[in-house]
Amino acid sequence: MTLVELTDVSKHYGTVRALEGVSLEVHAGQITCVLGDNGAGKSTLIKVIAGLHRHDAGTLRIEGEETTLSSPRDALDRGIATVYQDLAVVPLMPVWRNFFLGSEPRKGAGPFKRLDTDLMRRTTREALLRMGIDLRDVDQPIGTLSGGERQCVAIARAVHFGAKVLVLDEPTAALGVKQSGVVLKYVAAARDEGLGVVLITHNPHHAYLVGDRFVLLRRGTMVGHHTRDEITLDDLTKQMAGGADLDALVHELQRT
Amino acid sequence: MSAVTDGKMPDERILQTSPLRKLLARPELGSVVGALAVFVFFALAADGFLRASSLSTVLYASSTIGIMAVPVALLMIGGEFDLSAGVLVTSSALVSSMFSYQMTANTWVGVGVSLLVTLAVGAFNGFMLTRTKLPSFIITLGTFLMLTGMNLGFTKLIDGTVSTKTIADMEGFESAHAVFASTIGVGGVDVKVTILWWLGLVALASWILLRTRTGNWIFAVGGNEDAARAVGVPVARTKIGLYMGVAFGAWISGQHLLFSFDAVQSGEGVGNELIYIIAAVIGGCLITGGHGSAIGSAVGALLFGMTSKGIVFAEWNPDWFKFFLGAMLLLATLLNAWVKKRAEATK
Numbered sequence: 001m002t003l004v005e006l007t008d009v010s011k012h013y014g015t016v017r018a019l020e021g022v023s024l025e026v027h028a029g030q031i032t033c034v035l036g037d038n039g040a041g042k043s044t045l046i047k048v049i050a051g052l053h054r055h056d057a058g059t060l061r062i063e064g065e066e067t068t069l070s071s072p073r074d075a076l077d078r079g080i081a082t083v084y085q086d087l088a089v090v091p092l093m094p095v096w097r098n099f100f101l102g103s104e105p106r107k108g109a110g111p112f113k114r115l116d117t118d119l120m121r122r123t124t125r126e127a128l129l130r131m132g133i134d135l136r137d138v139d140q141p142i143g144t145l146s147g148g149e150r151q152c153v154a155i156a157r158a159v160h161f162g163a164k165v166l167v168l169d170e171p172t173a174a175l176g177v178k179q180s181g182v183v184l185k186y187v188a189a190a191r192d193e194g195l196g197v198v199l200i201t202h203n204p205h206h207a208y209l210v211g212d213r214f215v216l217l218r219r220g221t222m223v224g225h226h227t228r229d230e231i232t233l234d235d236l237t238k239q240m241a242g243g244a245d246l247d248a249l250v251h252e253l254q255r256t
Numbered sequence: 257m258s259a260v261t262d263g264k265m266p267d268e269r270i271l272q273t274s275p276l277r278k279l280l281a282r283p284e285l286g287s288v289v290g291a292l293a294v295f296v297f298f299a300l301a302a303d304g305f306l307r308a309s310s311l312s313t314v315l316y317a318s319s320t321i322g323i324m325a326v327p328v329a330l331l332m333i334g335g336e337f338d339l340s341a342g343v344l345v346t347s348s349a350l351v352s353s354m355f356s357y358q359m360t361a362n363t364w365v366g367v368g369v370s371l372l373v374t375l376a377v378g379a380f381n382g383f384m385l386t387r388t389k390l391p392s393f394i395i396t397l398g399t400f401l402m403l404t405g406m407n408l409g410f411t412k413l414i415d416g417t418v419s420t421k422t423i424a425d426m427e428g429f430e431s432a433h434a435v436f437a438s439t440i441g442v443g444g445v446d447v448k449v450t451i452l453w454w455l456g457l458v459a460l461a462s463w464i465l466l467r468t469r470t471g472n473w474i475f476a477v478g479g480n481e482d483a484a485r486a487v488g489v490p491v492a493r494t495k496i497g498l499y500m501g502v503a504f505g506a507w508i509s510g511q512h513l514l515f516s517f518d519a520v521q522s523g524e525g526v527g528n529e530l531i532y533i534i535a536a537v538i539g540g541c542l543i544t545g546g547h548g549s550a551i552g553s554a555v556g557a558l559l560f561g562m563t564s565k566g567i568v569f570a571e572w573n574p575d576w577f578k579f580f581l582g583a584m585l586l587l588a589t590l591l592n593a594w595v596k597k598r599a600e601a602t603k
Binding site: 072073084088089090091092093097100101102103104106113114115117 | 463467468469471472475476479480482483484486487488489542546547
């Protein structure tokens with residue numbers, strides 16, 4: 001099933017063409033990777049899908065219905081959850097308080113309405129465990145977790161609150177090799193839960209490990225759109241680095 | 257299935273978090289250690305410090321600071337300051353007194369009007385802060401100066417002097433005095449009613465902080481405002497509410513100030529805002545927000561009460577009070593920083 005479909009989407013900031021004629025599909029239970037170097041338009045694309053910016057041209061379909069997203073809340077209500085690089089967590093608060101921040105379950109009535117702390121702790125532990133994250137203690141401040149673990153909690157939170165589409169903005173950018181592997185494992189776990197995933201990255205190796213579809217961006221335009229069986233990792237890396245440009249660079253740097 | 261999947265059974269790795277470390281992570285810890293040290297110190301140094309009547313005096317002094325330290329601590333956990341808190345207490349008392357006197361109304365009417373006016377000032381602080389996005393230091397410094405001027409200006413304009421006319425003979429004074437400024441005898445010891453107000457506020461604030469959604473939001477807006485907004489926390493509403501909480505505390509303190517005597521000096525209150533902030537910081541509130549407790553602010557206020565009265569009981573020159581205060585503030589802040597670092601170093 002196609003959850004999100006962008007056709008020939010463009011976005012201009014004044015006279016700057018940030019995005020021109022980009023198309024992509026997100027299917028349930030699949031991962032669509034958006035690859036591109038710095039300034040390729042990845043951030044603009046993410047902002048259109050997350051509801052932060054409206055596209056100027058082209059169509060955006062969510063579950064087959066043509067629409068325009070007016071706000072991040074609107075996107076969230078339609079099941080599109082975005083995990084940004086800064087993750088939107090409060091470092092000093094315990095993991096379980098962060099997990100439910102903004103959507104706290106309560107019990108009791110009137111002035112005795114209170115947080116259902118047992119449920120919150122238990123649910124946090126279970127939701128994390130379901131994603132394969134085995135946390136030492138959900139009472140520890142989330143700031144004490146490693147970058148990879150924090151990323152995983154943010155993904156588990158989006159999955160738990162019923163997201164159908166998960167948009168991940170460079171989840172492995174600031175991580176080491178091993179941590180990146182862990183995060184990709186949880187991205188795959190989210191896929192296996194039946195979510196459609198949009199993975200933004202500039203690392204073709206990470207993309208090829210988990211991706212089903214690859215959209216390549218360069219200078220705001222789409223330079224390639226492949227399914228996994230159409231392309232090899234070498235081709236992907238080469239296209240991403242700019243193909244002919246890379247050959248020229250090799251030539252330039254060659255010692256004579 | 258491993259033990260981990262069972263919610264009741266703790267993860268075997270949790271053993272790494274010793275009970276001692278859990279204790280160290282509590283925001284109140286530093287202040288409790290400090291309070292014990294000061295208590296032992298004055299118990300040895302000052303004759304009669306341990307007498308029931310002396311302890312009652314200490315508790316009374318602590319309660320007058322503590323009533324304000326609680327909402328100021330909450331505000332600080334929410335990441336903001338209120339420099340107008342000290343003079344707002346005086347404003348609240350002045351409004352109550354002058355309204356009753358000028359309108360020849362029942363004192364309770366003045367008390368009610370004062371509540372509305374004081375809450376409005378709190379809401380103004382919060383509204384200005386969230387609307388202009390200026391630092392709370394600037395906004396509340398502005399209200400502080402304006403209120404200081406208005407307290408003196410209006411009192412002189414209406415009463416002709418710097419203090420209000422007595423309202424002791426007015427209707428409702430006795431009952432209002434009983435609620436805000438009475439003394440209750442408990443087993444031969446005089447206990448001021450403000451101590452009950454103080455304990456009530458600490459309990460209420462702790463409940464709000466730890467067990468309600470609002471409490472979760474207070475920690476969140478202080479800890480990372482942008483993140484809180486991104487997940488749908490109403491940041492502006494939370495902050496305005498916190499400022500109104502400070503105003504509510506100022507109203508209680510203001511009525512106590514008025515009904516302890518029967519008139520108010522309009523120049524009072526300047527400088528007290530720093531005392532409330534110091535009590536909250538000694539009690540473990542992080543000056544940058546996101547961490548702290550209501551009980552800590554109470555211990556901070558208690559430290560204050562013990563020092564100010566202890567110096568008197570020890571028959572020292574009270575000028576040394578400020579020196580002690582500064583030293584305690586520095587020590588408490590250093591201890592808090594150290595404890596926080598230790599508690600968070602889980603690996």
